[in-house]
Amino acid sequence: MARTVTPARKLTFTILAWGIAGLIFFPILWTVLTSFKTEADAIASPPKFLFFDWTLENYATVQERSPYVRHFLNSIAIALGSTLLGLAVAVPAAWSMAFQPARRTRDVLMWMLSTKMMPAVGVLIPIYLLFRDLGLLDTRSGVIVVLMLMNLPIIVWMLYTYFREIPGEILEAARMDGASLWNEIRHVLLPMALPGIASTMLLNIILAWNEAFWTLNLTTSKAAPLTAFIASYSSPEGLFYAKLSAASTMAIAPILIMGWFSQKQLVRGLTFGAVK
Amino acid sequence: MGSITLRRVRKSFDTVEVIPGVDLDIADGEFVVFVGPSGCGKSTLLRLIAGLEDVTDGQILIDGQDVTHAAPSKRRLAMVFQSYALYPHMSVRKNIAFPLKMAGLSAAEQDARVAQAAGILNLTPYLDRRPGQLSGGQRQRVAIGRAIVREPAAFLFDEPLSNLDAALRVNMRVEISQLHKKLATTMVYVTHDQVEAMTMADKIVVLQAGRIEQVGSPLDLYNSPANRFVAGFIGSPNMNFVEGEAAARHGAHAIGVRPEHWQLSTTAGALQGTVGVAEHLGSDTFLHVGLDGGTPIVVRAAGEVPVHHGDRIWLTPQDGRIYRFDAQGLAL
Amino acid sequence: MATRHQRGLARLMVAPSVLLLLGWMIVPLAMTLWFSFQSYNLLSPGTEQFIGLMNYRFFLSDPAFWAALTNTLLLVGGVLVITVGGGVLLALLIDQPIWGQGIVRILVIAPFFIMPTVSALVWKNMFLNPVNGLFAWLAKLVGAQPVDFLAQYPLASIIGIVAWQWLPFATLILLTALQSLDSEQLEAAEMDGAGAWAKFTHLTLPHLARPITVVVLIETIFLLSVFAEILVTTNGGPGYQSTNLTYLVYSLALLQFDVGGASAGGIVAVILANIVAIFLMRMIGRTLD
Numbered sequence: 001m002a003r004t005v006t007p008a009r010k011l012t013f014t015i016l017a018w019g020i021a022g023l024i025f026f027p028i029l030w031t032v033l034t035s036f037k038t039e040a041d042a043i044a045s046p047p048k049f050l051f052f053d054w055t056l057e058n059y060a061t062v063q064e065r066s067p068y069v070r071h072f073l074n075s076i077a078i079a080l081g082s083t084l085l086g087l088a089v090a091v092p093a094a095w096s097m098a099f100q101p102a103r104r105t106r107d108v109l110m111w112m113l114s115t116k117m118m119p120a121v122g123v124l125i126p127i128y129l130l131f132r133d134l135g136l137l138d139t140r141s142g143v144i145v146v147l148m149l150m151n152l153p154i155i156v157w158m159l160y161t162y163f164r165e166i167p168g169e170i171l172e173a174a175r176m177d178g179a180s181l182w183n184e185i186r187h188v189l190l191p192m193a194l195p196g197i198a199s200t201m202l203l204n205i206i207l208a209w210n211e212a213f214w215t216l217n218l219t220t221s222k223a224a225p226l227t228a229f230i231a232s233y234s235s236p237e238g239l240f241y242a243k244l245s246a247a248s249t250m251a252i253a254p255i256l257i258m259g260w261f262s263q264k265q266l267v268r269g270l271t272f273g274a275v276k
Numbered sequence: 277m278g279s280i281t282l283r284r285v286r287k288s289f290d291t292v293e294v295i296p297g298v299d300l301d302i303a304d305g306e307f308v309v310f311v312g313p314s315g316c317g318k319s320t321l322l323r324l325i326a327g328l329e330d331v332t333d334g335q336i337l338i339d340g341q342d343v344t345h346a347a348p349s350k351r352r353l354a355m356v357f358q359s360y361a362l363y364p365h366m367s368v369r370k371n372i373a374f375p376l377k378m379a380g381l382s383a384a385e386q387d388a389r390v391a392q393a394a395g396i397l398n399l400t401p402y403l404d405r406r407p408g409q410l411s412g413g414q415r416q417r418v419a420i421g422r423a424i425v426r427e428p429a430a431f432l433f434d435e436p437l438s439n440l441d442a443a444l445r446v447n448m449r450v451e452i453s454q455l456h457k458k459l460a461t462t463m464v465y466v467t468h469d470q471v472e473a474m475t476m477a478d479k480i481v482v483l484q485a486g487r488i489e490q491v492g493s494p495l496d497l498y499n500s501p502a503n504r505f506v507a508g509f510i511g512s513p514n515m516n517f518v519e520g521e522a523a524a525r526h527g528a529h530a531i532g533v534r535p536e537h538w539q540l541s542t543t544a545g546a547l548q549g550t551v552g553v554a555e556h557l558g559s560d561t562f563l564h565v566g567l568d569g570g571t572p573i574v575v576r577a578a579g580e581v582p583v584h585h586g587d588r589i590w591l592t593p594q595d596g597r598i599y600r601f602d603a604q605g606l607a608l
Numbered sequence: 609m610a611t612r613h614q615r616g617l618a619r620l621m622v623a624p625s626v627l628l629l630l631g632w633m634i635v636p637l638a639m640t641l642w643f644s645f646q647s648y649n650l651l652s653p654g655t656e657q658f659i660g661l662m663n664y665r666f667f668l669s670d671p672a673f674w675a676a677l678t679n680t681l682l683l684v685g686g687v688l689v690i691t692v693g694g695g696v697l698l699a700l701l702i703d704q705p706i707w708g709q710g711i712v713r714i715l716v717i718a719p720f721f722i723m724p725t726v727s728a729l730v731w732k733n734m735f736l737n738p739v740n741g742l743f744a745w746l747a748k749l750v751g752a753q754p755v756d757f758l759a760q761y762p763l764a765s766i767i768g769i770v771a772w773q774w775l776p777f778a779t780l781i782l783l784t785a786l787q788s789l790d791s792e793q794l795e796a797a798e799m800d801g802a803g804a805w806a807k808f809t810h811l812t813l814p815h816l817a818r819p820i821t822v823v824v825l826i827e828t829i830f831l832l833s834v835f836a837e838i839l840v841t842t843n844g845g846p847g848y849q850s851t852n853l854t855y856l857v858y859s860l861a862l863l864q865f866d867v868g869g870a871s872a873g874g875i876v877a878v879i880l881a882n883i884v885a886i887f888l889m890r891m892i893g894r895t896l897d
Contacts, residue, residue, distance in 0.1 A: 100618035108690035
């Protein structure tokens with residue numbers, strides 16, 4: 001639409017939009033800035049915005065409270081593990097529902113979605129007791145399995161909506177061209193579905209990384225990911241703003257960057273394909 | 277070699293029977309066109325031959341060999357799809373080579389065959405492009421190229437031209453006909469466009485509601501349609517039907533007259549009517565006439581005829597060009 | 609449509625997902641239901657016994673339950689109003705021709721990616737803290753008395769924090785929907801003489817109706833289970849002022865070890881969530897066609 005927009009109008013809206021966006025982003029910016037301050041500067045009044053002694057010491061001392069690296073690795077293991085496990089289970093299911101739909105496929109999909117609606121507290125107690133009895137409390141594998149199950153419906157749905165965009169005729173063409181099922185998947189389906197699989201993976205890593213019900217309730221120290229580690233700052237010990245900020249910055253940075261790259265897929269994944 | 281035989285082939289989806297039972301012989305090297313309105317089962321029939329669908333009952337033979345339960349890849353057939361179904365992530369070269377790769381041919385052999393097919397189809401300059409960078413006609417050629425490199429027993433075409441614009445469609449029609457002459461391989465071609473059927477086929481199979489209405493050469497179908505459905509479907513514009521008294525005079529429930537078989541007069545004739553629209557193309561004149569009884573008639577007159585909207589004219593069918601049908605629609 | 613062989617294989621490939629989810633949903637839920645009829649406290653093992661609906665009677669007559677239910681509804685409703693209202697305005701603003709639209713988008717979406725524990729702690733300490741928080745400094749700047757938000761307005765503070773996390777989601781989805789509005793439709797409306805307001809009410813709003821519904825329903829599902837934000841800011845207090853259902857069940861189960869009572873609470877939460885879910889499923893079901 002070749003509309004003429006007066007520069008004044010454009011400028012007004014630009015200033016307004018940037019102003020609001022700046023306010024919304026400010027807490028994150030403030031956290032990052034604070035992470036480079038000394039503890040004294042962090043609580044200085046009036047607050048110091050840019051002119052303070054920049055220091056990296058908080059990043060070094062975050063380790064004091066607990067081995068930060070271990071929690072970071074736990075987060076990676078839990079996010080990646082639950083996502084990959086989920087994909088392994090969901091790819092065949094989504095493939096089959098997208099390309100070989102049966103009369104019940106629609107019902108199965110809706111039912112899978114309905115499991116996502118179940119509030120976690122409804123199953124907290126049995127899962128907690130089962131985990132206690134099986135020795136799975138505070139283990140990575142326990143959390144991985146629970147997060148995988150929790151996100152499985154989203155993974156299946158996202159993959160399903162992506163797979164459905166691959167025309168069935170192309171797979172049939174491969175079959176006519178003499179491809180076995182394995183070759184059909186390897187040479188035709190997977191390369192075409194790769195972008196969809198990648199975005200599904202990305203979104204689920206984000207969701208699993210930030211999950212803060214099961215990780216808080218099923219881990220205490222050994223297997224605690226960053227969500228649980230950061231929560232330990234809710235009982236503060238002395239001056240801690242700068243260290244909290246440093247720990248927070250490190251915890252959110254990787255996912256923030258991934259999130260920015262996956263905005264479009266996020267919309268689609270979180271609305272189960274209802275908004276594209 | 278590529279003869280195809282269907283014996284009492286039936287197909288139902290759940291409880292809906294889409295092909296109630298078809299017998300058909302396709303000879304080696306023949307160009308057979310399945311034609312019919314949408315939903316008539318022509319594509320399903322093709323997919324049954326391809327092996328992309330299971331037959332519910334009956335047998336499919338290729339060169340006398342029973343392939344009813346064989347996988348698509350074991351039938352030595354190649355298919356060109358309506359959407360072309362090119363692999364978007366592969367170059368044209370890789371697309372064409374894909375069936376050869378699947379067949380385990382050496383790289384050198386693949387290259388040689390791809391080069392040959394590209395030569396035939398004028399695709400050589402485009403071999404390293406992706407399908408997304410090609411025009412509709414070029415994509416169609418790649419799809420055909422992918423089919424011919426395999427040297428299959430027969431080619432199956434599923435409405436291959438319906439996504440092309442009108443001008444390109446005429447060109448591709450000619451190209452496919454030439455390809456058939458060159459390769460002399462069996463081709464089974466599905467279309468809803470009777471012009472494609474008439475211009476390309478050795479043998480036309482007219483289908484309706486999963487049943488074969490008539491099988492024959494284009495001119496057989498034009499000259500002696502077996503029933504009202506075939507008579508109305510083959511020929512463009514469609515045949516006109518007149519019922520009632522005018523038909524009774526010929527001892528039939530209905531008579532059919534093709535638009536090109538009317539004689540025009542401003543003074544006398546068998547039927548009178550008023551011209552609604554007159555289309556003057558120079559080479560032909562098409563008249564849309566409303567008979568006095570209300571029946572609409574299309575008349576195709578050769579050359580320029582000075583008739584206009586609102587004129588009263590008389591129409592008389594040419595001798596020997598009247599098709600007579602009984603109340604069941606069968607030709608008398 | 610395919611061959612029999614493929615169909616068989618296809619059913620086989622759906623099976624693991626279905627069985628896993630079935631196990632995940634049915635087994636624990638059945639156990640919760642079973643516990644909810646038991647007198648069962650982890651502190652006194654061996655005394656479990658069937659007590660019928662007693663747990664439900666206690667839970668439903670507990671003032672904490674009604675407080676938690678009210679808080680849950682206020683939390684969900686408050687966040688929805690802020691995020692949907694703000695989201696529509698913000699999406700319309702960003703959709704205008706402005707400089708740096710991409711960067712504005714990136715800034716606005718960012719809070720959604722922040723883990724709940726981080727955003728809750730950052731807000732709690734660095735903004736809402738009555739001594740060292742930025743809001744306290746702002747209050748002093750204009751000569752006002754700093755407010756201890758989490759003590760005086762615990763629920764409103766939590767609503768604010770959660771709304772900050774979910775506003776990006778609503779904005780992003782509504783913006784995506786706005787950008788998919790057919791520009792030919794808008795041009796046709798202009799040819800028909802529609803002004804800016806008429807275009808907004810007759811084209812844009814009806815176009816947004818569906819994404820707004822989706823946002824409302826999906827946010828509701830997540831907001832019913834807000835947990836970490838409460839755990840690290842107020843622990844549900846003071847009293848029950850910021851306790852929602854999820855937090856109440858958690859505290860019954862893992863702080864008071866009352867498995868029976870917590871299970872009854874869990875079942876109540878499931879029933880409430882299901883009422884919401886029915887609407888959501890209908891909504892999404894339509895997109896399948």
